[in-house]
Amino acid sequence: xxxxxxxxxxxxxxxxxxxxxxxxxxxxxxxxxxxxxxxxxxxxxxxxxxxxxxxxxxxxxxxxxxxxxxxxxxxxxxxxxxxxxxxxxxxxxxxxxxxxxxxxxxxxxxxxxxxxxxxxxxxxxxxxxxxxxxxxxxxxxxxxxxxxxxxxxxxxxxxxxxxxxxxxxxxxxxxxxxxxxxxxxxxxxxxxxxxxxxxxxxxxxxxxxxxxxxxxxxxxxxxxxxxxxxxxxxxxxxxxxxxxxxx
Amino acid sequence: xxxxxxxxxxxxxxxxxxxxxxxxxxxxxxxxxxxxxxxxxxxxxxxxxxxxxxxxxxxxxxxxxxxxxxxxxxxxxxxxxxxxxxxxxxxxxxxxxxxxxxxxxxxxxxxxxxxxxxxxxxxxxxxxxxxxxxxxxxxxxxxxxxxxxxxxxxxxxxxxxxxxxxxxxxxxxxxxxxxxxxxxxxxxxxxxxxxxxxxxxxxxxxxxxxxxxxxxxxxxxxxxxxxxxxxxxxxxxxxxxxxxxxxxxxxxxxxxxxxxxxxxxxxxxxxxxxxxxxxxxxxxxxxxxxxxxxxxxxxxxxxxxxxxxxxxxxxxxxxxxxxxxxxxxxxxxxxxxxxxxxxxxxxxxxxxxxxxxxxxxxxxxxxxxxxxxxxxxxxxxxxxxxxxxxxxxxxxxxxxxxxxxxxxxxxxxxxxxxxxxxxxxxxxxxxxxxxxxxxxxxxxxxxxxxxxxxxxxxxxxxxxxxxxxxxxxxxxxxxxxxxxxxxxxxxxxxxxxxxxxxxxxxxxxxxxxxxxxxxxxxxxxxxxxxxxxxxxxxxxxxxxxxxxxxxxxxxxxxxxxxxxxxxxxxxxxxxxxxxxxxxxxxxxxxxxxxxxxxxxxxxxxxxxxxxxxxxxxxxxxxxxxxxxxxxxxxxxxxxxxxxxxxxxxxxxxxxxxxxxxxxxxxxxxxxxxxxxxxxxxxxxxxxxxx
Numbered sequence: 013x014x015x016x017x018x019x020x021x022x023x024x025x026x027x028x029x030x031x032x033x034x035x036x037x038x039x040x041x042x043x044x045x046x047x048x049x050x051x052x053x054x055x056x057x058x059x060x061x062x063x064x065x066x067x068x069x070x071x072x073x074x075x076x077x078x079x080x081x082x083x084x085x086x087x088x089x090x091x092x093x094x095x096x097x098x099x100x101x102x103x104x105x106x107x108x109x110x111x112x113x114x115x116x117x118x119x120x121x122x123x124x125x126x127x128x129x130x131x132x133x134x135x136x137x138x139x140x141x142x143x144x145x146x147x148x149x150x151x152x153x154x155x156x157x158x159x160x161x162x163x164x165x166x167x168x169x170x171x172x173x174x175x176x177x178x179x180x181x182x183x184x185x186x187x188x189x190x191x192x193x194x195x196x197x198x199x200x201x202x203x204x205x206x207x208x209x210x211x212x213x214x215x216x217x218x219x220x221x222x223x224x225x226x227x228x229x230x231x232x233x234x235x236x237x238x239x240x241x242x243x244x245x246x247x248x249x250x251x252x253x254x255x256x257x258x259x
Numbered sequence: 260x261x262x263x264x265x266x267x268x269x270x271x272x273x274x275x276x277x278x279x280x281x282x283x284x285x286x287x288x289x290x291x292x293x294x295x296x297x298x299x300x301x302x303x304x305x306x307x308x309x310x311x312x313x314x315x316x317x318x319x320x321x322x323x324x325x326x327x328x329x330x331x332x333x334x335x336x337x338x339x340x341x342x343x344x345x346x347x348x349x350x351x352x353x354x355x356x357x358x359x360x361x362x363x364x365x366x367x368x369x370x371x372x373x374x375x376x377x378x379x380x381x382x383x384x385x386x387x388x389x390x391x392x393x394x395x396x397x398x399x400x401x402x403x404x405x406x407x408x409x410x411x412x413x414x415x416x417x418x419x420x421x422x423x424x425x426x427x428x429x430x431x432x433x434x435x436x437x438x439x440x441x442x443x444x445x446x447x448x449x450x451x452x453x454x455x456x457x458x459x460x461x462x463x464x465x466x467x468x469x470x471x472x473x474x475x476x477x478x479x480x481x482x483x484x485x486x487x488x489x490x491x492x493x494x495x496x497x498x499x500x501x502x503x504x505x506x507x508x509x510x511x512x513x514x515x516x517x518x519x520x521x522x523x524x525x526x527x528x529x530x531x532x533x534x535x536x537x538x539x540x541x542x543x544x545x546x547x548x549x550x551x552x553x554x555x556x557x558x559x560x561x562x563x564x565x566x567x568x569x570x571x572x573x574x575x576x577x578x579x580x581x582x583x584x585x586x587x588x589x590x591x592x593x594x595x596x597x598x599x600x601x602x603x604x605x606x607x608x609x610x611x612x613x614x615x616x617x618x619x620x621x622x623x624x625x626x627x628x629x630x631x632x633x634x635x636x637x638x639x640x641x642x643x644x645x646x647x648x649x650x651x652x653x654x655x656x657x658x659x660x661x662x663x664x665x666x667x668x669x670x671x672x673x674x675x676x677x678x679x680x681x682x683x684x685x686x687x688x689x690x691x692x693x694x695x696x697x698x699x700x701x702x703x704x705x706x707x708x709x710x711x712x713x714x715x716x717x718x719x720x721x722x723x724x725x726x727x728x729x730x731x732x733x734x735x736x737x738x739x740x741x742x743x744x745x746x747x748x749x750x751x752x753x754x755x756x757x758x759x760x761x762x763x764x765x766x767x768x769x770x771x772x773x774x775x776x777x778x779x780x781x782x783x784x785x786x787x788x789x790x791x792x793x794x795x796x797x798x799x800x801x802x803x804x805x806x807x808x809x810x811x812x813x814x815x816x817x818x819x820x821x822x823x824x825x826x827x828x829x830x831x832x833x834x835x836x837x838x839x840x841x842x843x844x845x846x847x848x849x850x851x852x853x854x855x856x857x858x859x860x861x862x863x864x865x866x867x868x869x870x871x872x873x874x875x876x877x878x879x880x881x882x883x884x885x886x887x888x889x890x891x892x893x894x895x896x897x898x899x900x901x902x903x904x905x906x907x908x909x910x911x912x913x914x915x916x917x918x919x920x921x922x923x924x925x926x927x928x929x930x931x932x933x934x935x936x937x938x939x940x941x942x943x944x945x946x947x948x949x
Contacts, residue, residue, distance in 0.1 A: 157914025
């Protein structure tokens with residue numbers, strides 16, 4: 013019966029992002045490349061921040077639990093900041109690439125717009141972040157046991173999957189908003205994205221108080237979704253057009 | 260085409276990601292509690308059957324339930340709502356009727372038996388009622404009215420559990436702390452509240468003890484042979500039970516001259532060296548085996564100096580047979596070698612035999628001599644045996660320090676299960692078996708885990724330190740020493756020695772105490788040496804518990820232990836150097852054919868240093884593997900065909916299991932998220948401006 017847990021959690025966590033990939037990205041090789049490069053940039057940021065955290069852990073007293081907790085919090089926030097730095101670095105890289113693509117194309121315009129690149133880059137960040145959050149949890153969910161013998165909540169797997177889903181979507185929306193902010197040089201947008209990311213990371217530290225972490229994160233996801241929709245050119249008019257035209 | 264390739268790339272990436280995090284175990288540590296000390300029951304096979312226990316290849320999982328009362332038994336077998344169950348069985352319920360009901364039920368995933376003295380029944384023997392009935396001397400053609408225990412049932416309390424085949428794993432819980440962990444998990448999650456069923460999540464246990472061999476030895480050896488012949492990496496499925504017999508003699512025998520030894524008439528004094536129980540490598544066998552070993556060692560200690568000063572005409576050959584519990588592996592191999600002229604002596608050299616059986620529980624101070632009535636129908640054999648009995652009886656009176664020590668003759672009864680039976684199968688030689696029982700065993704825990712020091716009544720007065728306990732002469736030690744003195748004197752007479760030397764032959768109870776001192780906290784029988792003999796590099800001999808189970812791998816400690824004690828008791832110290840000790844054939848004064856040489860590290864001196872030296876003794880090991888495996892007759896009826904299965908991993912762990920509803924609910928959530936996806940993605944061009 014634990015295969016059910018495995019597949020359920022895997023599809024909850026990765027279903028939407030997989031569907032997004034299949035329907036919007038898979039047909040265009042350029043988007044695939046940008047996606048994978050984005051995932052790689054996220055991976056780099058994780059590597060560097062985990063190096064810092066690891067050195068801090070090894071240099072500290074491993075017997076002191078409050079110190080370890082403090083180091084964990086520091087590690088989380090440092091990692092968030094580093095991810096955003098790498099998001100900015102990826103933005104700069106993509107801008108440069110965009111110019112290069114425009115130069116080599118036939119009609120002197122780039123095959124892909126910055127907004128599309130923003131979405132794809134955000135999704136790349138999200139998929140990689142989700143993978144790293146979820147893979148080891150999934151592999152342990154295959155066994156016959158569930159979490160709880162030491163007093164942890166038995167809803168561990170499903171809340172991990174839901175959190176991963178939220179984070180994937182959030183990264184996608186942040187990517188869109190962030191790149192838009194960089195394009196229009198609206199630095200308050202970037203600050204908002206960074207602070208929201210810090211907020212979500214801080215909320216996740218409230219676990220296992222799942223009531224305190226999951227609903228707020230989903231509210232933020234919804235709000236970010238709306239913001240990303242409007243910031244990438246959508247409007248209420250186009251939404252109504254969507255609903256009337258059923259084709 | 261390109262999108263197919265990109266999809267494949269992503270799939271490859273994801274599957275690679277799956278494998279990267281295999282070692283991230285922090286979630287695993289939240290889920291499982293691994294039990295460290297596992298004592299399994301393993302599978303053994305013989306020519307026709309398989310016995311023991313087996314789990315499925317990925318372990319057997321079941322919801323924990325503690326079996327303490329009859330209502331628990333009903334819950335497990337019929338009324339409980341969460342089958343299959345993993346039963347934690349209290350000691351009182353580990354008997355044949357309960358285990359057979361579990362065996363026939365499909366609701367039992369496995370059993371973990373609590374091994375303790377509380378609730379232990381008055382008797383418990385998982386062995387059969389008639390041990391080794393098919394490989395003894397009594398058969399249709401020899402003493403048919405005595406065969407198959409028609410004359411005397413030797414082990415009437417035996418329930419035969421060790422010889423049943425269970426399709427679920429059975430483990431033993433010996434560690435009290437671990438049992439406490441299991442009980443706590445059960446009480447926290449699985450306890451019934453006012454008769455209603457417990458709620459999920461429930462505490463469950465998974466036992467792994469998958470055995471590779473099935474059906475019987477013939478099948479298993481055939482498959483192993485196929486593997487060895489055709490596979491690049493052959494997988495052995497089972498191993499024949501094998502180990503070594505230990506033997507020594509008062510006059511050294513030339514080990515390289517096999518076959519009949521000229522001018523040698525030998526009196527054999529024998530005992531067994533092994534025991535068994537339901538579980539693997541657990542065999543205290545205090546009354547069953549240790550009493551015999553200690554008695555024979557004390558006999559050797561008493562007899563040896565006199566045989567060197569005033570040697571009797573006949574040689575005395577002491578032998579410790581390994582594997583007797585499994586159809587007489589050691590003794591059948593020695594007899595086989597003797598008949599094939601592949602041993603230092605052969606059957607023509609054997610004059611008579613005296614075997615020491617179970618001699619520890621002499622209630623009423625009486626010892627019994629058993630002989631074979633069928634061979635005594637032959638007049639010459641009968642007179643020889645009567646002479647032997649006479650010699651033994653002489654000394655029961657001589658030992659009248661305790662006047663109630665009586666030696667009695669067991670009339671018109673077959674021989675109890677003993678190595679002597681295998682010698683009789685080859686040749687009708689006169690012989691006796693000494694035992695503390697007349698008709699059936701006095702050992703109520705024969706071949707079980709409870710046959711320990713407490714069963715032998717080894718008790719110390721309170722307040723003694725362990726060192727003092729080592730030298731304190733317990734009643735059990737004194738009793739065994741008396742038997743040893745009796746045996747030593749009668750052996751000397753049997754070998755033709757003179758009566759005037761007999762008073763010098765006395766077994767020292769202190770040595771016997773040394774050899775049977777118990778650790779009262781754990782009630783295990785410890786055999787410790789007064790000297791610490793250790794053979795470089797690493798084998799040291801302070802054993803903390805006895806492993807007298809015959810294994811199919813390396814030499815277990817007891818064989819080595821007896822070998823070194825014998826070397827200590829009968830050997831002489833030489834002044835050879837270490838390299839000379841390891842290659843003595845280079846020296847003309849030393850003879851590798853007559854003696855074996857041991858480099859020992861010596862006793863620890865005051866400041867902790869040891870001065871090693873070389874000991875020369877006529878102690879030898881001889882291989883004890885059933886002749887069936889040499890003859891490649893895996894289905895043999897004459898010889899032991901026991902093999903032990905191999906396995907990959909034996910472990911146990913506990914965790915919580917969630918309800919089916921919770922698990923099934925999760926994929927349902929997926930449906931909700933997926934349905935909206937496709938609709939929206941098809942309309943992106945409407946929603947967004949490119």
